Structure formats: structure tokens, C-alpha cells
Amino acid sequence: MQFGHFDDEAREYVIETPATPLPWINYLGNEDFFSLISNTGGGYSFYKDAKLRRITRYRYNGVPGDNGARNYYLSLMSGSGDDATPVATWSPTFLPVKTPLDSYECRHGIGYTTFHTDYQGIESTLTAFVPLHTAAEINHLSVRNNTGEAVTVDVTGCVEWCLWNAVDDASNFQRNLSTGEVEVEQTGTNTIVYHKTEFKERRNHYAFFSVNEPTVGFDTSRDEFLGQFNGWDSPQAIAEGRMRDSVAHGWYPIAAERVRLTLQPGEERMLVFMLGYIEVPDDQKWEDPNDPAKVGIINKQPAHELFARFNTSEKVLKALDELSASWDELLGRFQVSTGDGKLDRMVNIWNQYQCMVTFNLSRSASYYESGMGRGMGFRDSNQDLLGFVHMIPGRARSRILDIAATQLPDGSAWHQYQPLTKKGNADIGGGFNDDPLWLVAGVFAYLNETGDDSILREPTQFDNQEGSEQPLLEHLRRSVHFTMTHRGPHGLPLIGRADWNDCLNLNCFSSTPGESFQTVENNDTGIAESVFIAGMFVLYGEQYAQILERFGEACGMAAADVQAEAAAVRAAIGEVREATLTAGWDGAWFRRAYDANGNPVGTNEDSEGKIYIEPQGMCVMAGIGTDDGKAAQALRSTKDLLTCRWGTAILAPAYSTYRIELGEISSYPRGYKENGGIFCHNNPWISIANATIGNDDEAFNVYTRTCPAYVEQYSEVHRTEPYVYCQMMAGPEAPTPGEGKNSWLTGTAAWTFVDVSQHLLGVQPTFDGLRIEPHLPAQFTELHIEREWRGVRYVIDATRTGKASLAVDGKPVSGTTVPIAAPGTEEVHVSLNF
Incomplete structure (x- = not known):
């Protein structure tokens, strides 16, 4: 079942109903100012840091499950002036009012979201985005009268301020209910509400909310706006058609502004709402610090200047075009045409877009990360x-x-x-x-x-x-030597508190309810080892050695020192490789670890947790066991024991009881998260590993099982957004197999792009050139790839002929690597037979 569709030409996912299984969100902003926005208008905004510079409130675990950033109310009015009363009220984003709309469409695009709705002949379009190089969110709202008669529509926009520190805001009420401060400025052409909490003390920043038309009322007190027993779906000020012009002093500050539109038949009006963030130097915080009458009045000039940049529809649309052009350039650095529309849309649009979001925010702020x-x-x-x-x-x-x-x-x-x-x-x-x-x-x-x-x-x-x-090279040396000097009884790297799997806590032994497995005392006795880190060390230790050999002398190292350091690292790599092939091998797959008692984890000797995904992928990617059949056997075991229709599970069988020697991993219900869930993050490792040993069909199958575009038709099962990756899906042992959680902020995005771009499509940057070695199934016969690399555009046409050859600008080149282009080159044409 689908709840929308891809519009590849527009680079949008079109959501056709507000009743998606979960809120389906988008991210606005690429630099410092960020907003989350759902398909019903929920979310929140922050500047740089979602904990320390939270601008608007969002309540996790709230009912309904989506709330926050932007609350808009359209009210069809009867009467005039102060006697006007609403006869119908709805939201152009569906929430918060929840009035059933005559038509609804939400288009999540690249850096923007647009809502198209219609109710009783009043058509509205709301586009939200963060302009380039701007600390503000723009909400551009058009309202059109299609009723055939003149109407009056009141438009109210509202945000609820967070008092900056999100943790303190959600917990320290004895202080915060007295600290909230606002300032209201009415210029004659518009009203601006300033959120200046703590500005007179230690802060040099404030936020503001405004609209580019004169208002017929405002509120900054949530209690006055909502009324005593009402929620955001039915504020008293909206129901009565009258704002209170309230000024908050503590309690719950908001910014709500109302504009009255009189629309003739066929007439359309545009409004620009802005949520902005301003930082000012300490010596410029106040309007005039020398005038006693103006003490405590904030310096509004930066806000005026910011708002003036976007105070007309023409300026807003120009900024939106600039944002689109920026994404044209960014996404254009890697574009493909493979004949498979699902693969193309993920590579060309959504996978790269998600990589930008995860780069910006890591795992900090989503609908699953607070x-x-x-x-x-x-x-x-x-x-x-x-x-x-x-x-x-x-x-x-x-x-x-x-x-x-x-x-x-x-x-x-x-x-x-x-x-x-x-x-x-x-x-x-x-x-x-x-x-x-x-x-x-x-x-x-x-x-x-x-x-x-x-x-x-x-x-x-x-x-x-x-x-x-x-x-920085010294930092790399210390990274590698940390692993070299922290090895256990089997010669494998010590795991410490945990490795990539944060929930495999082999040195924690936690028995206290509510205690964090990741911060409890680390009782590392030098025994618990990680086969996964062993694979990492073989792979990344070799990369460090290559960095040394290529750049060490340019960094001031003597040639002899470069050789000695590289030799020492490779000697350690050899030792760890051998330890992995012996102590790390269980007979048909790589073991996961050794616990603090020296017992193997991820072994056929156990009744549960026999096999884990991580070492199978990482060790094969590192080339361990590729020459003696162990790598191929490990991947066969992975396919046979861990793979289901939804992807490859992190382990099997799942643990049924809590094991204190393993930690958090055994605390989850069977089939969820690290206890047998399908962790999408390391599925690309299995795809890459299969490509590494030439299992091209299985490499692609692994890719498609977790790829959003290929599972879109199961959205009622998957539940999370069908255009981005989620961290995990419920595994085959769970009651709800295939159900996704923790979408957007996951390393799955980056690793999948590495997998599909560098291994399946096979365009891999190296020190010496672009290596091109596709690993796709036989149905892919022709590929067109354009790749921007080191300032040169490489236009690659690859044809499956069964006989390998490479030509660069019409000249044959041996091997599979396109040499680095000469300085001044703008475009290189590559022809590849594979």
C-alpha cells in the first residue's frame, strides 16, 4: 500500500493523505539554521545545536504524535470589523485543526516542503524553506478564492518558543515559568514578536516571528491564545475570531499573528511569514544603551534587515530558485542513468540528499532523536x-x-x-x-x-x-597505534566499552534498573575482544599505511621513518589478520567477539546469537579470507541464516533472556534493534563484501531489500518515509517484521551511497584516478554516469560486452583506472566495456 508517489522530474515525494502511518518528515536548511517539517506541518527549528539553541518547542511522546513548529489557521469569516466571527476554520497543513480537507497534497522536495490544500472553495499553498546562507525559515502562503463570491479569510500563524536549552526547557519549570520574555513591535506595516528570553543576561541572540502584512491582532501568551481548556486544534482566540494582544511575562511565550484578507472571486493573496534567529555583538545588544528610556529595548536592526530580504513574494520566489539551483549543482556531481528508475532516483536524488542531512546533523535531531x-x-x-x-x-x-x-x-x-x-x-x-x-x-x-x-x-x-x-597525520598515527597497543589474549583488538554495536557491552555487567549501558563503569580487564574491530584494523590500518607511503615525506617525515612506520603497521595487520582467521573463525562464519570471561560471542556453540552480521561484512571488505574460501563461506552463512525479505538481520537467533555479560543487546525484545533487528546501516557492508568477491547478483539483491524506492509498495508495513533510509527494521523474529524505525539520521545513508556509487556502479576515486569496475547483475547492460571529481566532469558510458576495455577521450587505456585529468581540463569522456 502506498500513501503517495515519487515525482522524479520535480525531485519530490508527493504525499496524498495526511494519514500516513507515521509522520513523514523533511529537513530544511543546509548550514546553521535547521527545521524539521512533517507532512502535517509539525516539527521544530534550531540554530546549529538542537540542544543548546532550540528555537521552537516540540513534545516527544505527545498526543497527537505530531506537533510543534508551525501552526496555521485559516478562518472563513462572517461579518466585518470587530464583529467578524469564524464560520469555518481549517489548517493548510491539516494539523493542528484536523478539519477534513476537500483536497490535500504535501510535496517534500529537496530543501523545501509545499502543501496544496482546498477547503470550501478556498485554495491554499504553503511552501516552507530555509534560504541559502540565512538563519530563518520562510513560510510562503498563498490563499485563493475559488468560491464565486467575495469572502473574508483570517490567516493566523503561530509558533511556540522554546527557552533555548531544550533539556532545561523541558524540565526546569520552577525557573523557566518565570524567565520567558518577549517584545512586540508594531511598525504600521507589520507586527514583529521578539523572543528575548535571557537576552539581558548572558545571551547575545534572540529569535523573531513576523508576517509581511499589517495584522489585526497578535498574542504572545499561550494561555491567552489557547484559553484554559483548549489545545492547539481549537484555540479560544481562533474560535472567537479575536486576538488578545497579550504580552507574555514568563509562563509559556508564543508568537501568534493574524492577518485579515478580503478576497474577490478568483483573487489570490500572498503572505510571507518568517521565523528568524539573530546574533549581535555584546556591545550592540541594545537599541540605545545611553538612553534611559530605551534601556532593555533590543537592537532590532539586524532583524529588520533580515526580514527586508524576504518581505515580498518576488524575493521569496527568487530565494527558492537560488536554493533549487544550489541543489542542481550539488546533486549534479553524481548522476546516473541505468534503465532502472528506482535505482536512478535513489542515486540521483534521495540518497545524496539524505547524506547531506546526516552530515549536517549526525544523529542529533529527528523524530526519533530528541x-x-x-x-x-x-x-x-x-x-x-x-x-x-x-x-x-x-x-x-x-x-x-x-x-x-x-x-x-x-x-x-x-x-x-x-x-x-x-x-x-x-x-x-x-x-x-x-x-x-x-x-x-x-x-x-x-x-x-x-x-x-x-x-x-x-x-x-x-x-x-x-x-x-x-x-593531523599524527592523529592518524595515534588512532592506529591505539588499536595496535590494545589487543587481548587472542591477539584481537580489545572492545572497550563497545565497538560499532553500542549495545554489545562486554565490560559493563549492568544490573541496576535505568542505568545507561553506555555510561556505566567500564570494567575492562583486557580480555573482551572484538573481531569486528579486527576487520576494521586490517582495512583502515592498510589505508593509513598507504597514506604514509603517498604523503608521509610531504608531511616532513624522513623516507626511512615512513618505511619503518608502514612496515610496523603492516606487521601488526598481519598478526591481526591471522588472529581473525584462527581465533575469529567459527567454522562457517566469523565470530563476533570474545566476552570478558574469554568465551566466544557469535558462535555455533551458543543456542542464541550464533552469527552476527558486522564481522561478516567488515572482515570480507578488508580482504580477510578471500584467498582460502572463508570470505565466500561467511557470506553464504549470512545469506542462509540472517537474510529475509526485508533485509539482513544483525544477528540470529535473537536473545530471549538478558545476559549480563553481553549487555544492552540482550535487553531488547526479540527481533528489535540490535537484538535481531534488520540494522540497515550494515546491510551495505554485506553488499560491498559480495561485490568484493564477485557475487554481483547478491550484492544488488542486498541493496534492493532495504532501499526505500524498492519497498515503497509496502509502506503500510514499513511505516517510515519511503524516500529515505531508516536505521532499522523489525527482524524476522519480531511480531511486526519489516516495520521501520529511526528514519533519516542513520549511517545507512552514507554507506549505501558508498556501496551503490563505488561498488555496484563501480566509480571509485583513488589517489591515482577514477577506478571504474561495475558490479551489477546481467540485466544492466548500459550505464551512463556523470561524476564531478577534482574539478573535472567525467562523462562515463559503460556497456556490458563481456570483454573489458577502457578508453579515455577516445584513446585506449590499460586497466580500469581513468588517470587524473591534466590541469585546466573541464570534461573527460570515458568509454568502458565490462
């Missing part, structure tokens, strides 16, 4: 940039340096950091022993994409401590 507890993940952000680096390499470079600056001096890392402060998050801590190696993966991807080795010489702090600066 934005309060998680910032930017060390592991997460390094993986996210794998699918993003081709779009804006400069931003990827900055992100790498931010991440590296949270690394600790011994090579380990804070597990997360706050995007506003860029400081390690002490509430989460560290000790996740996979974290350091992901930095190597991120830097290696950046170097392959750009060739910019200057990043390796960039002085970068440890733990953001002044005076601790070392070149």
Missing part, C-alpha cells in the same frame, strides 16, 4: 562524510578537523561532541574502541576525493586543549 542527548558522533560523523565528501569537499575538510580535535592524546576519543561548542560530550564519555579507526576512514576518503594532502599537515588540538596541536 536533540537533547546526542550531538555529533565521532564514529558517526566520520562515516557520514563518506557519502558527502563529493558534494562539498571543503565542508568535509572542516568537519574532519573538528572531529580530530575531540580525539584524546592516547588516540582514543570522545564518543560524541556538541556542535555548538565542539567540545567532547562528558555525559557520554569515551571508551568505544572502534572510534579511532573511523578517523582514518574519513581522512582516506577525503584524500581520494580531493588529493589535498595539506590537511595532513594541519595543526590540530587533542581534546580541544590549547598547546596540544599536532599535525
Whole structure:
């Protein structure tokens, strides 16, 4: 069952009913100001940090399950002036009023969302977006009268302010119910409500809400606007057709503004609502600090200037065109035509779009992540940039340096950091022993994409401590040496608090209700080991060695030191590889780990949790067992024991009882999350692994099982958005197999783009050129690929002939790698037979 359809030409997903199984959302903003918006208008906005700079409120676990950011009310009025009363009220986004609409359509586009609705002959179109380089959300609303007679329609827009710190706002009521402050400015042409809570103290920022037409009333007190017993679906001010012009003093500040439109038959009016964020220097906070009459009046000039940039429909539409053009350029860096429309739309549009969102926000703010507890993940952000680096390499470079600056001096890392402060998050801590190696993966991807080795010489702090600066290359060395020096009894890397699987807590032994598995004391005794990290070390340790050999001398290392360091790392890689093939091999698949008692995890000797997905993918990607059949056997076991119609489960059989020696993984119900769910994040590893050993059909099958476009027809089962990946689906042992959760902010996006672009389509950037080796099933006979790489556009036409050959600009080239184009080249034409 579907609830909408793809419009590939418009790059939109068209939702045809507000009654989707779950709220289906979109993200607005690419830089500092972000908004979440659902197909019924819910969501919230924040600046940079969803915890520390939350602008509007959102209530998780609320009823109904969608609420927040933007509340709009259209009221068909009877009478005139102060005597006018509403005869019908509805929302152009369906919520919050819930009046059944005569027609409804929500189009989630790339960086914008548009609602088309109609009720009793009043047609409305609401487009929400964040303009480029702007700390504001624009809501452009058109109202058209199709009734055949003159009508009066009151339009009310409303937001509810969050008092900046989202955690404090949701908990510290004894303070916050007294601190909320607003200021109202009526200019004659419009009304602006300013949210200036704590501005007179330690803050240098405020927010504002306004509309570009004169208003017939406003409210800034939620209690006055809603009334004592009403909710957002039926505010008293809306029901009575009269605003209170209230000014909030503490309690629950809002910004609600009403505009009255008189529309002749066929007439259409446009309104521009803006939610903006302003920062001002400390010495410019006040309108006139020397005038006693103006003490406490905020400096509104920056807000006036910001609003003036978008205060007409013409300006708004121009900004929307600029946003679209920006996405044309970004998405245009990788475009394909394969003959499979589902594959094309995911590669060309939605997968890349989701990669941008995950790069921006990591795992911080979604309808499943509250934005309060998680910032930017060390592991997460390094993986996210794998699918993003081709779009804006400069931003990827900055992100790498931010991440590296949270690394600790011994090579380990804070597990997360706050995007506003860029400081390690002490509430989460560290000790996740996979974290350091992901930095190597991120830097290696950046170097392959750009060739910019200057990043390796960039002085970068440890733990953001002044005076601790070392070149980024030294950070990579410490990352690799951390794993080299933290190995256990079997010669495998120690797992620490956990590895990629945060819920495999082999050193925690938690028995206290409510205690966080990820922050409880880490009782690491040097015994619990990770086969998964072993695969990582073989893969990323080799990448580090290649970085050394290619760039070490340019970074000031002596040739002998480069050779010695690379040799030492490769010697350790050899030891870990051998340990993986012996202690890490269970007979038909790779084991997952060894627990703190020295017992194997992920073994056929166990009745549950016999096989895990992670080491099968990572070890084969690292080339472990490819020459003796173990890799192929591990992937056969993965297909036979873990794969179902919805994808490949993280483990099987699921655990039925809590095992204190395993931790959180055994606390989930069977078939959900890490206990037997289908974790979409590591399904691409299995696809890549199959491509690595030439199982092209299975590589593509693994890709399609979790790909949104290929499962769209099962939306009533899948429930989450059919245009983006979710973190997990309920596994075959769950009561609701195939049900998705945790959509949008997942490493699935980046890893799937790596899989489909570099392995299935086979266009892989390297230090020496673009390697082109497709791994697609036989039905794909012709491919057209355009790839922007290092400032040159590569136009690739590939034909399946069964006989490999490569020509670059008409000249035959041996092998499968297109050499780096000469300086000044704008376009290269590549012909490939495969």
C-alpha cells in the first residue's frame, strides 16, 4: 500500500493523505539554521545545536504524535470589523485543526516542503524553506478564492518558543515559568514578536516571528491564545475570531499573528511569514544603551534587515530558485542513468540528499532523536562524510578537523561532541574502541576525493586543549597505534566499552534498573575482544599505511621513518589478520567477539546469537579470507541464516533472556534493534563484501531489500518515509517484521551511497584516478554516469560486452583506472566495456 508517489522530474515525494502511518518528515536548511517539517506541518527549528539553541518547542511522546513548529489557521469569516466571527476554520497543513480537507497534497522536495490544500472553495499553498546562507525559515502562503463570491479569510500563524536549552526547557519549570520574555513591535506595516528570553543576561541572540502584512491582532501568551481548556486544534482566540494582544511575562511565550484578507472571486493573496534567529555583538545588544528610556529595548536592526530580504513574494520566489539551483549543482556531481528508475532516483536524488542531512546533523535531531542527548558522533560523523565528501569537499575538510580535535592524546576519543561548542560530550564519555579507526576512514576518503594532502599537515588540538596541536597525520598515527597497543589474549583488538554495536557491552555487567549501558563503569580487564574491530584494523590500518607511503615525506617525515612506520603497521595487520582467521573463525562464519570471561560471542556453540552480521561484512571488505574460501563461506552463512525479505538481520537467533555479560543487546525484545533487528546501516557492508568477491547478483539483491524506492509498495508495513533510509527494521523474529524505525539520521545513508556509487556502479576515486569496475547483475547492460571529481566532469558510458576495455577521450587505456585529468581540463569522456 502506498500513501503517495515519487515525482522524479520535480525531485519530490508527493504525499496524498495526511494519514500516513507515521509522520513523514523533511529537513530544511543546509548550514546553521535547521527545521524539521512533517507532512502535517509539525516539527521544530534550531540554530546549529538542537540542544543548546532550540528555537521552537516540540513534545516527544505527545498526543497527537505530531506537533510543534508551525501552526496555521485559516478562518472563513462572517461579518466585518470587530464583529467578524469564524464560520469555518481549517489548517493548510491539516494539523493542528484536523478539519477534513476537500483536497490535500504535501510535496517534500529537496530543501523545501509545499502543501496544496482546498477547503470550501478556498485554495491554499504553503511552501516552507530555509534560504541559502540565512538563519530563518520562510513560510510562503498563498490563499485563493475559488468560491464565486467575495469572502473574508483570517490567516493566523503561530509558533511556540522554546527557552533555548531544550533539556532545561523541558524540565526546569520552577525557573523557566518565570524567565520567558518577549517584545512586540508594531511598525504600521507589520507586527514583529521578539523572543528575548535571557537576552539581558548572558545571551547575545534572540529569535523573531513576523508576517509581511499589517495584522489585526497578535498574542504572545499561550494561555491567552489557547484559553484554559483548549489545545492547539481549537484555540479560544481562533474560535472567537479575536486576538488578545497579550504580552507574555514568563509562563509559556508564543508568537501568534493574524492577518485579515478580503478576497474577490478568483483573487489570490500572498503572505510571507518568517521565523528568524539573530546574533549581535555584546556591545550592540541594545537599541540605545545611553538612553534611559530605551534601556532593555533590543537592537532590532539586524532583524529588520533580515526580514527586508524576504518581505515580498518576488524575493521569496527568487530565494527558492537560488536554493533549487544550489541543489542542481550539488546533486549534479553524481548522476546516473541505468534503465532502472528506482535505482536512478535513489542515486540521483534521495540518497545524496539524505547524506547531506546526516552530515549536517549526525544523529542529533529527528523524530526519533530528541536533540537533547546526542550531538555529533565521532564514529558517526566520520562515516557520514563518506557519502558527502563529493558534494562539498571543503565542508568535509572542516568537519574532519573538528572531529580530530575531540580525539584524546592516547588516540582514543570522545564518543560524541556538541556542535555548538565542539567540545567532547562528558555525559557520554569515551571508551568505544572502534572510534579511532573511523578517523582514518574519513581522512582516506577525503584524500581520494580531493588529493589535498595539506590537511595532513594541519595543526590540530587533542581534546580541544590549547598547546596540544599536532599535525593531523599524527592523529592518524595515534588512532592506529591505539588499536595496535590494545589487543587481548587472542591477539584481537580489545572492545572497550563497545565497538560499532553500542549495545554489545562486554565490560559493563549492568544490573541496576535505568542505568545507561553506555555510561556505566567500564570494567575492562583486557580480555573482551572484538573481531569486528579486527576487520576494521586490517582495512583502515592498510589505508593509513598507504597514506604514509603517498604523503608521509610531504608531511616532513624522513623516507626511512615512513618505511619503518608502514612496515610496523603492516606487521601488526598481519598478526591481526591471522588472529581473525584462527581465533575469529567459527567454522562457517566469523565470530563476533570474545566476552570478558574469554568465551566466544557469535558462535555455533551458543543456542542464541550464533552469527552476527558486522564481522561478516567488515572482515570480507578488508580482504580477510578471500584467498582460502572463508570470505565466500561467511557470506553464504549470512545469506542462509540472517537474510529475509526485508533485509539482513544483525544477528540470529535473537536473545530471549538478558545476559549480563553481553549487555544492552540482550535487553531488547526479540527481533528489535540490535537484538535481531534488520540494522540497515550494515546491510551495505554485506553488499560491498559480495561485490568484493564477485557475487554481483547478491550484492544488488542486498541493496534492493532495504532501499526505500524498492519497498515503497509496502509502506503500510514499513511505516517510515519511503524516500529515505531508516536505521532499522523489525527482524524476522519480531511480531511486526519489516516495520521501520529511526528514519533519516542513520549511517545507512552514507554507506549505501558508498556501496551503490563505488561498488555496484563501480566509480571509485583513488589517489591515482577514477577506478571504474561495475558490479551489477546481467540485466544492466548500459550505464551512463556523470561524476564531478577534482574539478573535472567525467562523462562515463559503460556497456556490458563481456570483454573489458577502457578508453579515455577516445584513446585506449590499460586497466580500469581513468588517470587524473591534466590541469585546466573541464570534461573527460570515458568509454568502458565490462
